[in-house]
Each structure stands twice: as C-alpha cells, then as structure tokens.
Amino acid sequence: MILLNDPRVAARRSAAARIVVDLDAVAHNTRVLVARARGELMAVVKADGFGHGAVGVARAAIGAGASWLGVTGIGEALELRAAGLGAPVVSWLNPLAADFASAVREDIDLAVPGLSHLAVMPAGARVHLQVDTGMARDGAAPQEWAGLCRAAREAEAAGRIVVAGVMSHLAGPDTAGALRRFRECADVARGAGLRPAVCHLAATAATLTAPEAHFDLVRAGAGLVGIDPTGGNVLRGAMTLTAPVVEVRRVAAGTPVGYDHAWRATRDTTLALLPVGYADGxxxxxxxxxxxxxxxxxxxxxxxISMDQIVVEAGAGCRPGDIAVVFGPGRHGEPTVADWAGWAGTLPHEIVTGLGARPHRHVIGGN
Incomplete structure (x- = not known):
C-alpha cells in the first residue's frame, strides 16, 4: 500500500505531466462576458468546470460578476452548495429517479423538459420549463409545449411549484429560427398565466455575437475557461498542460519510432520522450x-500517441528534466487547446474535459 503522504507519491507526481489552472484567466473571461451580456450571466460549471475544477471556476466567476451558476446533474449542484456557494443554481439534465428532494432542500432550481418530469417535482420546487427550439434533444417538443405550460400553471396555482424560468439551447450560429421559436414559446407560457422571472437561451457564442438572443440571462461555460467558438480572441485560455522530458536519444536517419513504425526519422536527429499520452487525454x-x-x-x-507517452523530435541541447508545454494560452508560442482540437478533428471542449486523473493539478490566481 502507498499512502497519500508517502514520499513515493510526491516523487511520482514530480515526474509526471502537470496541469495548471489559472483562475485569474477565468475572472478575466467572466468580466468580458458580463460586459457583453444584456442581462445577467450564468457561469456554467458542468463537467467539473469543463475540466478546470467546478468549485474554483464557480468562485472566480461569481467574484468577477456572474450571478447564477449552471450544471447538468443535481450531484454537481450539491457539490457547489457543499463548498459554500450560495448563488442561484440551475440543474437541467436529470432522470426521473434523480434526487429532486435534495435539490429542493438545497435551493437548487430544476429544469423541467416535459410532463413526466413535472409530475415528479417535489413540493416547493423552483423550475425552469425547458423547450426544444430546434435540436430534437432536451426540452419539450413544440407540440407538447402548450400542454406543459398549462400543467405547470395548474401546479403553480396549487402551490406545489414555482415556475422561475423558461429555457432552451441554440444548435449553432444560425440563431434566427430558434430565436423566433423561443419568443413564441415564451409568449405561450405567458398566455398560460406563467410569469417566469428569467428567460435564457444564449450560450458563449451567442453571448459574444448575438445580443438579440440574450433575454434576461445568458449561460457561459466554455467561454469561462477561454474557449471562444467565435474565434474573437478576447478570451484567455485558463489551462496549461506540461510534461517533463524523461529520456533523450540521438538517432540516425531512417530510425522508426513507436507502434507500427508510423514515423521514421528523415535525418539524424534528437528524440525526447514525454510521459503523457492518450490515457491523460x-x-x-x-x-x-x-x-x-x-x-x-x-x-x-x-x-x-501512446497510452502513456509521446516522442517528439527535439532540438539540440534537449536534456532529461526539461519541460515541454503540451498546450497553454498561446502567449509564448506554445500550442493551444484549439490547436490540439484542430489536429484531432474535434472540439476544444473535448480536449479539456477529457484529461485524465494522472497529471498533477495546480491552481493559481483567484485571490
């Protein structure tokens, strides 16, 4: 058995990849998004704050002007409450058997995407009726919306729930159709006698580029950690991943490297081994x-890229113990999360949320 305070643990971590999360960057990004928003800003910290640590990101965002917090599951919301965060929290993706009673006890708002969810809401629940405006994903289908609003109004009149909001989500940058449908659905809700305090539709991209979609509240998650789907370059990356050089070797032209010999040296060159691979994200x-x-x-x-390691073609003078920056904000020429996403044909969101548990994590800023 190796105990947590065993020196072997510290030695292992010192030789491993390292993630640094910059909460000052989160605060900067929050201030940018707050300045763009026409209404209030919800800091979405689902998926452990997009891999950056939900509690730290939430605190930095609230300190920089966000007034709401958003997550998917109730468990994520309860983690925020346990950390002492008292801002309004909305949880919007829960099965019918979820612990809604705990959510009500902890003053957590709940999304209701249909009649089945409405039926299992505990007494005293604050709900945000969720409508599908074009994704065929979460939210009530258009033909079900009026019935959901009527049933919610009946439950509210009976004193069982409070309808605090109406919400939906945008499928992409073409917002016109979804925006029109959302306005129509908000009108249907009001026509049923509901008076939601907030209507919210926009995420990071629309917060930055589509003020007509802002309504009372915008939801920003990826933007908090520096992911800008619009390419506007006003946000700062909040994560840096580094790895130490474990081994250096000089090889001759023609030397094959790694599985399947997918790469061969085209010249005499220097190779450096780094202890980070696909198991680390x-x-x-x-x-x-x-x-x-x-x-x-x-x-x-x-x-x-192997499970635990990569080999890179290094320059002369490289030595074991040198530190390679795998990705970072890009201010010093290092690759960014967006670079890695482009190389892999995926989204930056997948890169930052897919990092494994092995890299030692260090948080800076946020004071």
Missing amino acids: LPRPAGPHAEVLLGGRRCRVAGR
Whole structure:
C-alpha cells in the first residue's frame, strides 16, 4: 500500500505531466462576458468546470460578476452548495429517479423538459420549463409545449411549484429560427398565466455575437475557461498542460519510432520522450500533426500517441528534466487547446474535459 503522504507519491507526481489552472484567466473571461451580456450571466460549471475544477471556476466567476451558476446533474449542484456557494443554481439534465428532494432542500432550481418530469417535482420546487427550439434533444417538443405550460400553471396555482424560468439551447450560429421559436414559446407560457422571472437561451457564442438572443440571462461555460467558438480572441485560455522530458536519444536517419513504425526519422536527429499520452487525454488522432513547445521551439510529435507517452523530435541541447508545454494560452508560442482540437478533428471542449486523473493539478490566481 502507498499512502497519500508517502514520499513515493510526491516523487511520482514530480515526474509526471502537470496541469495548471489559472483562475485569474477565468475572472478575466467572466468580466468580458458580463460586459457583453444584456442581462445577467450564468457561469456554467458542468463537467467539473469543463475540466478546470467546478468549485474554483464557480468562485472566480461569481467574484468577477456572474450571478447564477449552471450544471447538468443535481450531484454537481450539491457539490457547489457543499463548498459554500450560495448563488442561484440551475440543474437541467436529470432522470426521473434523480434526487429532486435534495435539490429542493438545497435551493437548487430544476429544469423541467416535459410532463413526466413535472409530475415528479417535489413540493416547493423552483423550475425552469425547458423547450426544444430546434435540436430534437432536451426540452419539450413544440407540440407538447402548450400542454406543459398549462400543467405547470395548474401546479403553480396549487402551490406545489414555482415556475422561475423558461429555457432552451441554440444548435449553432444560425440563431434566427430558434430565436423566433423561443419568443413564441415564451409568449405561450405567458398566455398560460406563467410569469417566469428569467428567460435564457444564449450560450458563449451567442453571448459574444448575438445580443438579440440574450433575454434576461445568458449561460457561459466554455467561454469561462477561454474557449471562444467565435474565434474573437478576447478570451484567455485558463489551462496549461506540461510534461517533463524523461529520456533523450540521438538517432540516425531512417530510425522508426513507436507502434507500427508510423514515423521514421528523415535525418539524424534528437528524440525526447514525454510521459503523457492518450490515457491523460491527448487525442490519439492528433498524432500526425501535433506539436509541443520545448526549448523555445515547436517540436513535432514523432509517431503515434501512446497510452502513456509521446516522442517528439527535439532540438539540440534537449536534456532529461526539461519541460515541454503540451498546450497553454498561446502567449509564448506554445500550442493551444484549439490547436490540439484542430489536429484531432474535434472540439476544444473535448480536449479539456477529457484529461485524465494522472497529471498533477495546480491552481493559481483567484485571490
């Protein structure tokens, strides 16, 4: 058995990949988004704050002007309450058997996507009626919306629930159709006698570029940690992933590297081994294109990304113990999360939420 305070644990961590989360960057991004929003800002900290730590991101965002918090499951919301965060919280993706009673006890608002969910809401629940405006995903279908509003009004009149909001989600940058449908649905809700305090539709992209979709509240999650789907370059990346060089070797032209010998040296060159791989969240498809920053220069990954390690073609003078920046904010020439997403043909969201548990995590800023 190895205890948590065993020196072998510290030694293992010192030799491993390292994640640094910059809460000052989260605060900066929050202030940018608050300035853009026409209404209030909900800081969405689902998926452990997009892999950055839900509680830390939530505190930084609230301190920088966000007034609401948003998550998917009730368990995520309860974690925020246990950490002492008292801001309004909305949870919007729960099965019918979820612990709604605990949510009501902890003053957590709940999304209601249909009649089945409405029927299991405990007495005293504050709900946000959720409508589908074009994704065929979560939310009541258009033909079911009027019936849900009528039933919610009856439950509210009976004193069982409070309808605090109406919400939906945008499928992409073409907002016109969804915006029209959302306005119509909000009118239907009011026509049924409901008076929701907040209507909310926009996420990060629409917060930055579509003020007509803001309504009373906008929901920003990816933008808090520096992911900007609009490419506007006004947000700062909040995460840096580094790895130490474990081994350096000089090889001759023609030397194959890694599984399937997918890469061969085209010249006499230096290779550096880094202890980070797809088990740590590096997307394997990125291998043929991926780079890291090592010794002040971009170095290409040589061969396939393995479970625990990658090999990079390093410059002269590279030594064991040197630190490679796998990705970061990009201010010093290092690759960014967006770079890795592009190399892998995926989204930055998948990169930051897919990082494994092995890299040692360190949080800076936020004071």
